[in-house]
Amino acid sequence: MNADLVRTAHSPNVTERRDCSTALFDADGKMVAQAETMPVHLGAMPFSVAAAVEAFPPESLRPGDSILLNDPYRGGAHLPDLTLVTPVFDRDGESVVAFAANRAHHADVGGGTAGSVGATATEIYQEGLRIPPVKFERGRGHEGDGDEHVGDTGSESVSDDDSEWTADDDDGPCVANEVNEDVLSLILANVRTPSERRGDLRAQTAANATGRRRVHDLLAEHGETLTIAFEALKDYSERRMRDAIADLPDGTYEFADAVEGDGHGNGPLPIRVTVEIDGTDVRVDFAGTADQTPGPVNAVRAVTASATYYAVRCVTDPEIPPNHGCYRPVEIETPDGSLVDPEPPAAVVGGNLETSQRVTDVVFGALAQAAPESVPAAGQGTMNNVTFGGTDPRETVPGDDQYAFYETEAGGFGAHASGDGLDAVHVHMSNTLNTPVEVLETAYPLRVERYALRPDTGGAGEFRGGLGLRRDVRVRDHTARFSVLADRQASRPYGLAGGEPGASGAVALVDDDGAITERLDPKQTRDLPAGSVVSVRTPGGGGFGDPADRDVARIVRDLRLGKLSVEHAREAYGIDPDDVVGTVVDESEDRGDGTEADEDEANEGRSDHAEGSASDE
Numbered sequence: 331m332n333a334d335l336v337r338t339a340h341s342p343n344v345t346e347r348r349d350c351s352t353a354l355f356d357a358d359g360k361m362v363a364q365a366e367t368m369p370v371h372l373g374a375m376p377f378s379v380a381a382a383v384e385a386f387p388p389e390s391l392r393p394g395d396s397i398l399l400n401d402p403y404r405g406g407a408h409l410p411d412l413t414l415v416t417p418v419f420d421r422d423g424e425s426v427v428a429f430a431a432n433r434a435h436h437a438d439v440g441g442g443t444a445g446s447v448g449a450t451a452t453e454i455y456q457e458g459l460r461i462p463p464v465k466f467e468r469g470r471g472h473e474g475d476g477d478e479h480v481g482d483t484g485s486e487s488v489s490d491d492d493s494e495w496t497a498d499d500d501d502g503p504c505v506a507n508e509v510n511e512d513v514l515s516l517i518l519a520n521v522r523t524p525s526e527r528r529g530d531l532r533a534q535t536a537a538n539a540t541g542r543r544r545v546h547d548l549l550a551e552h553g554e555t556l557t558i559a560f561e562a563l564k565d566y567s568e569r570r571m572r573d574a575i576a577d578l579p580d581g582t583y584e585f586a587d588a589v590e591g592d593g594h595g596n597g598p599l600p601i602r603v604t605v606e607i608d609g610t611d612v613r614v615d616f617a618g619t620a621d622q623t624p625g626p627v628n629a630v631r632a633v634t635a636s637a638t639y640y641a642v643r644c645v646t647d648p649e650i651p652p653n654h655g656c657y658r659p660v661e662i663e664t665p666d667g668s669l670v671d672p673e674p675p676a677a678v679v680g681g682n683l684e685t686s687q688r689v690t691d692v693v694f695g696a697l698a699q700a701a702p703e704s705v706p707a708a709g710q711g712t713m714n715n716v717t718f719g720g721t722d723p724r725e726t727v728p729g730d731d732q733y734a735f736y737e738t739e740a741g742g743f744g745a746h747a748s749g750d751g752l753d754a755v756h757v758h759m760s761n762t763l764n765t766p767v768e769v770l771e772t773a774y775p776l777r778v779e780r781y782a783l784r785p786d787t788g789g790a791g792e793f794r795g796g797l798g799l800r801r802d803v804r805v806r807d808h809t810a811r812f813s814v815l816a817d818r819q820a821s822r823p824y825g826l827a828g829g830e831p832g833a834s835g836a837v838a839l840v841d842d843d844g845a846i847t848e849r850l851d852p853k854q855t856r857d858l859p860a861g862s863v864v865s866v867r868t869p870g871g872g873g874f875g876d877p878a879d880r881d882v883a884r885i886v887r888d889l890r891l892g893k894l895s896v897e898h899a900r901e902a903y904g905i906d907p908d909d910v911v912g913t914v915v916d917e918s919e920d921r922g923d924g925t926e927a928d929e930d931e932a933n934e935g936r937s938d939h940a941e942g943s944a945s946d947e
Contacts (some may be wrong), residue, residue: 331352331354331366331431331432331537331538331540331541331544332350332351332352332365332367332432333569334432334533334536334537335350335352335432335533335536335537336350336397336532336538336760337349338532338536338537338573339434339529339530339533340361340525340528340529340530341436341437341446341523341530341531341612342437342527342528342765342769342773343435343436343437343736343765344530344533344762345765346537346763346765346766346769347709347737347763347765348367348383348762348763349368349434349762350367350432350433350434350435350581351364351371351372351375351432351433352364352365352367352430352431352432352433352473352537352541353365353375353430354427354428354429354430354431354541354545355379355428355430355431356389356427356428356429356557356564356671357425357426357427357428357429357557358375358758359376359379359380359382359383359724360564360653360654361375361376361379361430361652361653361654362428362560362563362564362653362654363457363563363651363652364653365629366617366652366775367639367717367761368433368759368760368761369636369640369758369759369761370407370633370636370637370640370642370682370686370759370760371407371411371433371636372636372639372640372652373632373636373638373639373640373657374406374407374433374632374633374635374636375390375413376432376654377405377631377632377635378405378406378413378415378431378433378632379405379415379431380405380752381399381401381404381405381406381463382397382399382405382413382415382429382463383415383429384463385397385404385462385463385648386416386465388425388426388919389416391469392468392469392470393417393423393463393469393505393507394418394465394467394468394469394470394505394506394507395416395417395421395467395468395505395507396410396414396415396416396465396466396535396538397414397415397416397463397465397466397468397515398413398414398415398459398461398463398464398465398466399412399413399415399462399463399464400412400413400459400460400461400462400501400530401462401463402454402502402678402682403454403461403674404463404597404634405433405463405464405628405632406461406630406632406678407433407458407630407632407636407678407682407755408477408630408678408679408681408682408683409439409441409454409457409458409459409649409679410435410436410437410438410439410446410447410458410536410635410679410736411433411434411435411682412434412436412439412529412530412531412539413431413432413433413792414431414432414433414434414466414535414537415429415431415463415538415584416429416430416431416467416535416538416539416541416542416792417429418430418541418542418545418546420549421546421549423535424585426546427545427549427556427557427889428541428560428886429590429757430537430538430540430541430542430545431535431538431778432534432538432541432680433480433532434520434530435736436530437460437523437526437734437735437736438458438460438521438523438526438527438528438719438734438736439458439481439520439521439527440458440520440521440522440708441457441459441857442457443571443717443718443719443811443813443855444522444717444718444732444733444734444811444813445717445719445734445735445736445814446458446678446679446717446734446736447683447715447717447736447813447857448626448679448813448815449593449625449626449680449815449853449854449855450593450595450812450813450815450854450855451625451626451677451679452594452624452625452626452672452677453675453787454674454675454676454677454678455675456677457626457677457678457679458520458679459517459520459521461517461676463507464510464513465510466509466510466514466515466531466535466790467508467509467510467535467725468505468507468510468679469505469506470506470507470508470511471478472770476583477804479680484802486773487621491553500803502731505542507615509535510655511829514528514742515610520530521730521733522659522719522733523733523734524661525730527687529842530601533735537839541576542575542610544603544888545862553622555662559562561608562654563651563653564653564655564907565655567650567651567653567654567655568602568653568655568656568658568659568931569655569761570647571646571647571650571655571658571659572610572611572659572688573610573645574609574647574650574661575609575610575611575612575646576609576610577647577897578607578697578700578701579607579645579693579700579830580607580608580609580735580927581606581607581699581700582604582605582606582607583604583605583606583607583696583697583699583700584602584603584604584641584696585602585603585605585692585693585695585696585698585699585744586600586601586602586603586692586695587600587601587621587688587692587695587821587824588600588687588688588821589601589602589627589669589684589685589817590819590820590821590852591625591852591853592623592624592625592626592627592680592815593627593645593680593815593851593853593854594623594624596623596624596625597623598821599620599623599627599669600618600619600620601616601618601619601669601685601688601689602617602618602619602692603615603619603689603691603692603693603695603696604617604696605693605696605697605700607700610659611659611660611661612642612660612661613661613663614638614642614660614661614662615662615663615695616634616661616663616664616665616668616671616689617663617665619664619665619668619669620668620669620672620677621667622667622668622669622672622673623671623676624668624677625677625680625853626677626678626679626680626681626815627669627677627680627681627685627853628629628669628676628678628680628681628682628685629669629672629678629681629682629685629686629689630671630672630674630678630679630681630682631662631664631670631671631827633681633682633685633689634662634664634670634686634689635662635684635941636673636686636759637686637687637689637690637693637746637758637759638662638689639656639657639660640695640758640759640891641693641694641697642660642691642693642697642795642921643656643702643726644704645697645700645701645705646886647695648888649871653700663877669681669685670685679815680715680815681852682712682816683713683715683738683759683760683815684712684715684816684817685758686759687709687711687713687759687760687817688711688759688760688817690759691708691709691823692710693706694706695708695824698826699811702747702826702827702920703747704744704747704828705746705826705869705887706744706745706746706751706871706874707744707745707746707751707789707791707795707823707824707825707826707832707872707873707874708744708824708825708826708832708870708871709741709742709743709744709751709757709758709796709823709871709872710740710741710742710743710757710798710818710822710825710832710835710868710870710871710873711742711818711869712755712816712817712835712868712869713738713756713759713760713815713816714738714739714741714814714815714816714866714868715736715737715738715741715814715815715816716736716739716777716803716810716812716813716814716833716864716866717734717735717736717740717810717811717812717813717814718733718734718735718774718810718858719732719733719734719735719802719807719810720732720733720804720808720810720811720813721733721808722774722775722808723775723806723807723808724775727838728862731746733774733775734844735765735770735771735773735774735776735846736914737764737765738756738760738762738850738898739764739799739801739866739868740753740754740755740756740757740799740868741754741755741756741796741835741868741869741870741871742755742756742757742787742788742795742796742797742799742823742832742868742869742870742871743755743757743795743798743871743874744757744789744796744825744826744832744871744874745788745789745791745793745794745795745798745826745829745871745873745874745875746793746871746874747793747827747874747875748793749793750793750795750796750884751788751793751794751795751796751871752796752871753783753788753797753799753867754783754796754797754798754799755796757871760851767781767906769941770803775803775805775806775807775808775810776803776805776806776807776810777803777804778800778801778802778803778804779802779803779804779844780802780844780865781799781802781916782784782798782799782800782801782803783798783800783893784798784799784800784833784868784870784894784934785797785893785894785895785896785898785900786830786894786895787833787869787870788832788833788871788873788892788893789822789825789829789830789831789832789833789870789871789873789874790826790830790872790877790880790902790903791827791829791830791872791873791874791875791876791877791879791880792827792828792829792874792875792876792877792879792880793873793874793875793880794880794884795823795825795829795830795832795870795872795873796832796871796872797869797870797893798832798833798835798867798868798869798870799867799868800862800863800865800866800867800868801866802844802863802865802866802944803863803864804861804862804863805858805859805861805862805863805864806860807860808855809857809858809859809860810858810862811856811858811881812855812856812857812858812862812864813853813854813855813856814837814850814851814853814854814864814866815852815853816835816837816853816866817852818834818835818869819834819835819836819837819852819869820834821834822834822869822872823869823870823871823872824872824900825872825873825874826872826874827875827876828874828875828876828877829872829873829874829875829876829877830873830877830902831871831872831873832870832871832872832873833869833870834869835852835866835867835868835869836849836865836867837849837850837851837852837865837867838852838864838865838867839858839862839863839864839865840864840865841863842863842864842867844864850864866908877902877903877904877938878903878904880903882910884901885903885905885907886907886910890906897938
């Protein structure tokens, strides 16, 4: 399902960054399996399926139906995430046996800011088109072999050979359906990039069609045993989760951190958590967390649950199959009307993006007291959301000349008990890739001027935090509407076990030489004239362990690779590079593998998500 979604979508946000998730649920709407791509979707997708089933009970559905929604207060996370839920019927088309579901982040869903991720909103109505559960595809039931039927998009009739149901020759039922054109037209009329939205929605229908077909393949092979296996798999995950929780020491553990602000002068906004481990159960209580705030950093309960489940799974056993059974031992309490469980019409787009990261940080911080060897230091703690939008000067077709570019920027991962944090990766809730420079510059009227690691940004420790990155983007030949939604620019990601915090981030306008001309607030929206260059500089990860215990060879390697400056080596580690570099180099040369070792070290330190080399700030 996930492969189909990624391969057939139109937007770089899905095809390149893979900002999407897919999952399978049983007939009761309980998750059975999930393609683990976006942790922020882990615990939120079940809320969407539950909302879809509540609005359209199984007895009201037909084979071929699909339900679309994005309302954060009815199962969604934030408005750009559109979730499609498709019932899978038995082979006779009489009863629902499963639901296929997927979620994709659409690069624009209307609202006051191109990209629909803006810092100015104070209520959800300003953030974009809000879609309650609606029928997006309408089924006409099962049809016999050889019949003409409407395909996934509803735009043309296709022969049975092209049906999404034809898995092997003519085996399996054919499901006929059509897109609800009224709903589709309403969506496309309210977004800046209708062609791209249409393409991504078609990809979502195709992904769920694959899910239906695969479930039917399993039913053909296993019959009623399949639904029994669904239950067994959930029970198996629950047993393993409870066993893993039982290995943690019983006790009550507390931690607090804060979102720096909401972009409207309110902050810092504390998030407090108490984690109670009792035998095979975990209770996570966010009492004491700040009240909901006017700015768009409120996280609906589904998002808070996702971040919590993710942290618990990481600390217990990440290999446990992800499904409803994993979450049975975890109880989550969120205060009504708080930053982590707001009431409508609070603005929420940044809650899914920024507050979710801080929820992860505080749950990890509490669990570190119970399992210090299993928890990493804080990662960058932000997604560094950047959007550009406007009229593409390269387009000549009226009505199809708007663009909306959205991406999150990678940063440093926290160090841990067994090694350094990864450099320039998307951390925790944001498990996406970047937008490759070539794709960005081809698809949008923008140019990447610089893309590099930020030396010295990883927190010092026995194991160093991962480095943040710098990405400078120039606006080409037009005025762009720019928005940034970021955090950790006043505070720093915490270290653990004596490790130092990582460096904070920054956003600025720079001149042609890369020098800062204006510091930008981390949460703001503004127009940028042609030629403007925005420099996004992301935080590093926290360090782990006493810096005095760091292996000298690791320090020398970082110096060679440009990840650590001579000045910072002296300041953070108390080492004069002149006294140690030659010794380590000589030892490498004595082994006869100096050049190859350097190349291996460089490859080890280079992030797949940041092609640039280290450079001066």
